[in-house]
Amino acid sequence: MRLNLNNVKLHVSAGQPDQFPTDGRPQIIFSGRSNVGKSSLINTLLGRRGLARVSSVPGKTITINFYDIDGKLWFVDLPGYGFAKRPREEKKRWSALTDAFLRAPYPGRRFFIQLIDAKAGASADDHAMADWMNAVGVPFVYAATKIDKLNKTAREARLAEMRSAGATVIPFSAVTGEGRAELWAEIYKFLG
Numbered sequence: 001m002r003l004n005l006n007n008v009k010l011h012v013s014a015g016q017p018d019q020f021p022t023d024g025r026p027q028i029i030f031s032g033r034s035n036v037g038k039s040s041l042i043n044t045l046l047g048r049r050g051l052a053r054v055s056s057v058p059g060k061t062i063t064i065n066f067y068d069i070d071g072k073l074w075f076v077d078l079p080g081y082g083f084a085k086r087p088r089e090e091k092k093r094w095s096a097l098t099d100a101f102l103r104a105p106y107p108g109r110r111f112f113i114q115l116i117d118a119k120a121g122a123s124a125d126d127h128a129m130a131d132w133m134n135a136v137g138v139p140f141v142y143a144a145t146k147i148d149k150l151n152k153t154a155r156e157a158r159l160a161e162m163r164s165a166g167a168t169v170i171p172f173s174a175v176t177g178e179g180r181a182e183l184w185a186e187i188y189k190f191l192g
């Protein structure tokens with residue numbers, strides 16, 4: 001599959017399950033805690049600075065954003081989880097919408113890119129997400145985000161820790177662009 005990255009657009013910011021696409025195109029799903037750098041990573045992958053909104057206020061939006069990638073696949077930006085200051089009502093909405101998305105039968109293939117803040121390491125919610133992906137058996141890789149913030153020693157320690165469970169871990173930085181080519185390689189490998 002060849003993709004024209006000049007032909008990408010935000011298709012829908014879905015606040016309700018009936019807005020989710022059901023056409024069966026492959027979905028690349030980006031998941032991670034709030035503020036982990038999801039929007040920045042999506043923009044870096046697509047080479048578009050302002051497509052996914054990079055927020056100064058974390059955890060503001062509770063929608064699932066579907067980006068149409070050249071009419072051939074979907075990039076799915078899940079709302080970030082684990083933002084401590086978010087009101088309880090919003091947390092409920094987050095899990096209701098995300099659960100609906102993850103549980104609904106989808107007539108196409110799915111590949112998860114699970115973002116972990118390289119400096120902070122995996123949170124309890126990150127572990128819960130990984131447990132879910134392993135239990136369901138969906139393919140995924142980790143992106144260790146904001147890797148530019150770590151010195152060599154901290155970087156190697158974090159990557160070794162994240163790789164100890166056997167998963168693929170890609171160090172990533174939206175600042176330097178490190179990891180962009182490697183993530184695209186994983187996506188293309190999945191697409192076959």
Ligand SMILES: Nc1nc2c(ncn2[C@@H]2O[C@H](COP(=O)(O)OP(=O)(O)OP(=O)(O)O)[C@@H](O)[C@H]2O)c(=O)[nH]1
Pocket residue numbers: 033034035036037038039040041053054055056057058059060079080145146147148149172173174175176
């Ligand atoms: N140093 C550094 N900062 C980054 C990187 N990626 C994102 N940031 C910063 O981290 C903050 C959050 O980035 P976002 O891309 O909005 O993160 P998000 O996961 O989409 O956040 P929410 O959607 O609000 O949950 C912003 O201030 C970014 O500038 C990175 O690779 N390196």
Ligand SMILES: [Mg+2]
Pocket residue numbers: 038039040053054055
């Ligand atoms: Mg975001």
